[in-house]
Amino acid sequence: MKEKKVTNRTRDMIADYVITNQHITKEYDKQHDEEKARRKETGERRKMTDTEKLYTAVIVIGAVLIVLRYFVFKF
Numbered sequence: 001m002k003e004k005k006v007t008n009r010t011r012d013m014i015a016d017y018v019i020t021n022q023h024i025t026k027e028y029d030k031q032h033d034e035e036k037a038r039r040k041e042t043g044e045r046r047k048m049t050d051t052e053k054l055y056t057a058v059i060v061i062g063a064v065l066i067v068l069r070y071f072v073f074k075f
Contacts, residue, residue: 039046048056 038044
């Protein structure tokens with residue numbers, strides 16, 4: 001009588017995901033370190049990403065509106 005082989009597909013999928021994620025993270029960290037070293041050698045500064053620009057704009061606009069509300073309109 002042949003025994004049925006028990007497999008755990010969920011565990012295999014999660015393990016594959018973790019291993020793949022670790023590999024991608026290692027590659028990203030390597031590229032990030034190389035880029036950081038290159039910028040340090042040349043003295044170049046990192047440019048702001050679109051998200052950072054958006055957040056900065058929202059903060060500045062919010063600060064201006066707060067100043068206008070309390071000092072100009074005096075509600």
